[in-house]
């Protein structure tokens with residue numbers, strides 16, 4: 001397993017080992033004790049899966065407010081996504097900054113996004129399946145969202161605004177200020 005801290009060091013890009021043979025490959029997609037050696041100790045209580053039929057689908061940017069804040073361990077099992085995390089922890093040296101990684105069915109990489117971050121992704125191919133483990137259950141009343149292309153974030157999305165396929169809910173999301181104060185750095 002290869003673990004890389006991204007430019008926001010709380011965000012980990014994790015690539016599990018793959019054991020290839022004539023049949024294909026075997027990989028451990030989650031191993032709790034091994035993850036704990038990298039500081040990832042929060043228990044996971046919900047697994048999610050989404051299918052996006054087209055290239056250019058953007059989901060996000062989402063989080064849940066405390067007490068239902070979620071850490072997410074995200075992977076793409078079919079197709080490819082550009083996966084993004086945005087730091088919204090007041091007082092963080094990287095508040096408002098984003099990092100991204102390309103997750104594909106081929107590379108098997110996973111992004112660990114702890115509580116305190118917005119999450120979103122853009123599909124880079126058709127028929128994309130994304131699976132992710134969450135450290136809290138879904139709670140509709142705790143859902144928060146920021147507009148995916150809020151100019152204050154200046155995220156370098158791999159899709160033009162006019163080509164992005166976005167849900168009505170996400171198209172109506174607020175700006176970064178609307179979620180400021182939900183999380184505090186160090187808490």
Ligand SMILES: Cc1cn([C@H]2C[C@H](O)[C@@H](COP(=O)(O)OP(=O)(O)O[C@H]3O[C@@H](C)C(=O)[C@@H](O)[C@H]3O)O2)c(=O)[nH]c1=O
Nearest residue numbers: 048050059060061062063072119120121137138167169
């Ligand atoms: C997120 C979620 C949604 N739902 C329902 C609500 C709704 O009817 C339907 C679709 O929900 P959404 O439009 O919010 O799905 P989606 O836009 O895919 O939302 C997801 O986006 C990515 C980026 C995340 O990080 C996730 O945490 C989640 O917010 O599924 C659940 O039942 N459980 C859940 O955990």
